[in-house]
Each structure stands twice: as structure tokens, then as C-alpha cells.
Amino acid sequence: MAAHRAIVVGLGGLGSAALHRLAAEIGPGDGTVLGIEQFELGHHRGASQDHSRIIRLAQHQEEYAALAAPAYKAWYEVEAEACQQIVTPTGGLVIEDRTARQGTATGTRNIEGYTAMFDRHGVAYERLDAGELVARWPQFRAHDGIAALYQPDSGIVDAARANAVHIALARARGAEVRTSTPVRAVVPDGEGVAVVTDTETFRADRVVVASDAWTNQVLAETGTTLPLTVLREQVTYYATPHLAEFAPSRFPVFMWHGRHNFYGFPVYGEVATKLGQHMGGDETTADTRTFEPDPVRRARYADFVDRHLPRFGGPELYSKTCLYTVPPDQHFILDTLPEHPQIVVANGAGHAFKFAALIGRLLADLALGHEPSHPIDAFSITRPALTDPSFPRSFHV
Structure with missing residues (x-):
């Protein structure tokens, strides 16, 4: 069996970031770092695909608000090391349609929840009513029940570029990468781990x-099964003819909290705008999911655009699906297995990419036995949401 100091299984957003940080910490030489991906790099079968994700300081939960500024710092460090731009500032809006959310339990996912975290962490922001929103960005149509927050540090993190940069930096630090190599099992082996593929077993x-x-397929031989729900989500790109109005310098990323929770991007990656809905997709599995977009969602997106952003739309360039893999409380999992601490588990709960560069460092800390550089107790693998079978699902739909 080939021996390695560390192996990363899965090279999407979190895995590629972890590979980079482990390679940087361990360095080249004896006991190398290996990354294993079951498909080709940059594939479209998981969650870390496409051009763009929103990065933001706007968080309504303390465990994420505490990580938001460090995540920006981690991305800037990656950009500096690679001399590649990954983060594009656009400014960002949180928009709440209070009339559509009447009678709906929103918890802290409202304007007051965001401002509480902004105030606690010293983040600058502006509150806007409907008239002020439209005066600043006439691309929107808004009625009197609309309230908004603007935060100038929000922007786009380029998912595909970020993953590729993390892999390249890891290779530059001596990491090896195996693609098209499904991992059939990780098996605790004394104080180490055996990683079993179809053609070879590696030890780390x-x-x-x-x-x-x-x-859960990869962890099956460890005796651990996590209560994860896999959802098929989707986004649509619109070939708007109004490119100048929706350039990143003129139109911010946005989140819209209403009857449905939408999120949108200016023209980036494609010559098109992009709209998605957060959560609410059909349950599926990694092996049975389809790639055909849901026509109900297509129509829902088109209706939202027609009512609130009419010039954002245009001919549909394409719609595409991706997977969210979500614990019952929709919080991350960043922890070691209690009975096998040589195995670290990472799950991003469908909303981790904005933190990926930082999470890579946290995963390296866990793997190397260091105290995590930022608090991650909320993401423990032993919390009730993952250990109590009666724990209710509470997704932020």
C-alpha cells in the first residue's frame, strides 16, 4: 500500500481547499499529500460547479457571522499566492418582502436578524425602503412591503476558478492528484486509514x-451513517439584452426573502444574468438524481423576474441542476469521527462555498491535530441533529 501523510477524498470546493492547506502545511518530501476525485476535475455531478457563488458578510446566525470576515481574508490570501482573481466585489442586497412572509416562521432570516449580526460584528450597512431601493437600482420593481439592506463588501466568488486554483497551488506544494478514481471505502487501520479504490489501496x-x-457511501466501513438529505437544486441563466444595466459594477448580488427565497447575480461567467432559489428542491440521491431542470422552478423564476426584475430576464441561455447535501439542522459538519479521530468529515450543507478557503484551513487543522484557527463547535459531528433520530429537519427554505 502506498503511504501518505494525508489523503483528501473528494476535490470539490471544500476538498480542494483542504488539499491546498494540507500541502502547504506538510510540504513536499516523505509522506506526501494525495487528493482523490471519483470524476474528472471540474465535473458537474455535485455541488461545487458553475462560475459564481455569493460571498457576503451578511449572515443572520452567529456561527456563520463569526467566520464571514475570516473567510474573506482566506480568499485574499489564496488570490495573493496564485496572482489570480477569485473574488469580484459587487455590493450586495438582502431584500425582504414582508407582505409575502406574513404568517411564515422566519426565525432570524429577516432584516432585523441580519442587522443584529452586522451590529454585533461592526459591519457597515445601509437600510433601504422600497423607494430608496428603486431609486438606487431602478432595475428593481418594489412595492411598499419591501425592505432592504445594502452591504458594500458582498460579491462573487468564482467557484470553478477557485477549485482549479486550489488544486494548482496544492500541486505546486507537492500534492498528488488522482482523478476518475472512486473511493469505495475508508477503513480505520490502526492509527491510520486505508483508502480503498478499484485498482489500489492507499494508506494515510x-x-x-x-x-x-x-x-455515507465512503464512510460505510467506519460504522458511521449521517442523516443527510440530498436535494436537487437549480439555477437559470438569462441572456439579457441589457448587459450594461447588469454589469457587476452596476448591479449587486442579491438575496430575496419572500414566499420563496431567491438569489441573483449580475452578468458574470456567461454573458447572462443568473437566478436561483435557495432550497426547496426535490429529494434525490447522488446515484439516482437527474440532470433535467424542473419546469415548475423554471416558471417560478420567470414569474419572479417578470414581476421584480423585468430587464434582468431575456431568452433562457440554460438551466442547470446541482446537489445540496444537508444535515437536519442545515449546519456544516466539520469534525473528526469520535471513534476514529484520524478521519475528518466535511459537509457544507448546501451553503459553504463562500467559506471554502477558510474551511480548507480548518480541515487541515483538524487533520493535523491542531486547535482549529476559528471556533467550529457548532459543526460537531456529535451534536443532537446528527445523533438523535427524532431531531426534526429544519431547512432554511
Whole structure:
């Protein structure tokens, strides 16, 4: 069996970031770092695909608000090391349609929940009513029940570029990468781990499992099964003819909290705008999911655009699906297995990419036995949401 100091299973957003940080910490030489991906790099079967994700300081929960500024710092460090731009500032809006949300339990997912976290962490923001929103960005149509927050540090993190940069930096630090190599099992082996593929078994001191929708398949031989729900989500790109109005310098990323929770992007990656809905997709599995977009969602998106952003739309360039893999409380999992601490498990719960560069460092800390550089107790693998079978699902739909 080939021996390695550390192996990362799954090279999407979290896995590629972990590979980079482990390679940087361990360095080249004896006991190398290995990354294993079951498909080709940049594939479209998981969650870490496409051009763009929103990065933002706007958080309504303390465990994420505390990580938001460090995540920006981690991305800037990656950009500086690679001399590649990954983050594009656009400013960002949180928009709440209070009339549509009447009678709906929103918890802290409202304007007051966001401002509480902004105030606690010293983040600058502006509150806007409907008239002020439209005066600033006439691309929107808004009625009197609309309230908004603007935060100038929000923007786009380029998912495909970020993953590729993390892999390239890891290779530059001596990491090896195997693609088209499904991992059939990770098996605790004394104080190390055996990683079993179809053609070879590798041994490592430590393993990071960042396999998202395939997590339970990879962990099966450890005796661990996590209560993960896999959802098929989708986004639509619109070939708007109004490119100048929706350039990143003129139109911010946005989140819209109403009857449905939408999120949108200016023209980036494609010569098109992009709209998605957060959560609410059909349950599926990694092996049975389809790639055909849901026509109900297509129509829902088109209706939202017609009512609130008419010039944002245009001919549909394409719609595409991706997977969210979500614990019952929709919080991350960043922890070692209690009975096998040489195995680290990472799950991003469908909303981790904005934190990926930082999470890579946290996973390296866990794998190497260091105290995590930021608090991650909320993401423990032993919390009730993952250990109590009666724990209710509470997705932020």
C-alpha cells in the first residue's frame, strides 16, 4: 500500500481547499499529500460547479457571522499566492418582502436578524425602503412591503476558478492528484486509514472525507451513517439584452426573502444574468438524481423576474441542476469521527462555498491535530441533529 501523510477524498470546493492547506502545511518530501476525485476535475455531478457563488458578510446566525470576515481574508490570501482573481466585489442586497412572509416562521432570516449580526460584528450597512431601493437600482420593481439592506463588501466568488486554483497551488506544494478514481471505502487501520479504490489501496496517517452526496457511501466501513438529505437544486441563466444595466459594477448580488427565497447575480461567467432559489428542491440521491431542470422552478423564476426584475430576464441561455447535501439542522459538519479521530468529515450543507478557503484551513487543522484557527463547535459531528433520530429537519427554505 502506498503511504501518505494525508489523503483528501473528494476535490470539490471544500476538498480542494483542504488539499491546498494540507500541502502547504506538510510540504513536499516523505509522506506526501494525495487528493482523490471519483470524476474528472471540474465535473458537474455535485455541488461545487458553475462560475459564481455569493460571498457576503451578511449572515443572520452567529456561527456563520463569526467566520464571514475570516473567510474573506482566506480568499485574499489564496488570490495573493496564485496572482489570480477569485473574488469580484459587487455590493450586495438582502431584500425582504414582508407582505409575502406574513404568517411564515422566519426565525432570524429577516432584516432585523441580519442587522443584529452586522451590529454585533461592526459591519457597515445601509437600510433601504422600497423607494430608496428603486431609486438606487431602478432595475428593481418594489412595492411598499419591501425592505432592504445594502452591504458594500458582498460579491462573487468564482467557484470553478477557485477549485482549479486550489488544486494548482496544492500541486505546486507537492500534492498528488488522482482523478476518475472512486473511493469505495475508508477503513480505520490502526492509527491510520486505508483508502480503498478499484485498482489500489492507499494508506494515510489522516484522511479528510469531503465527498458531499457520497459521504455515507465512503464512510460505510467506519460504522458511521449521517442523516443527510440530498436535494436537487437549480439555477437559470438569462441572456439579457441589457448587459450594461447588469454589469457587476452596476448591479449587486442579491438575496430575496419572500414566499420563496431567491438569489441573483449580475452578468458574470456567461454573458447572462443568473437566478436561483435557495432550497426547496426535490429529494434525490447522488446515484439516482437527474440532470433535467424542473419546469415548475423554471416558471417560478420567470414569474419572479417578470414581476421584480423585468430587464434582468431575456431568452433562457440554460438551466442547470446541482446537489445540496444537508444535515437536519442545515449546519456544516466539520469534525473528526469520535471513534476514529484520524478521519475528518466535511459537509457544507448546501451553503459553504463562500467559506471554502477558510474551511480548507480548518480541515487541515483538524487533520493535523491542531486547535482549529476559528471556533467550529457548532459543526460537531456529535451534536443532537446528527445523533438523535427524532431531531426534526429544519431547512432554511
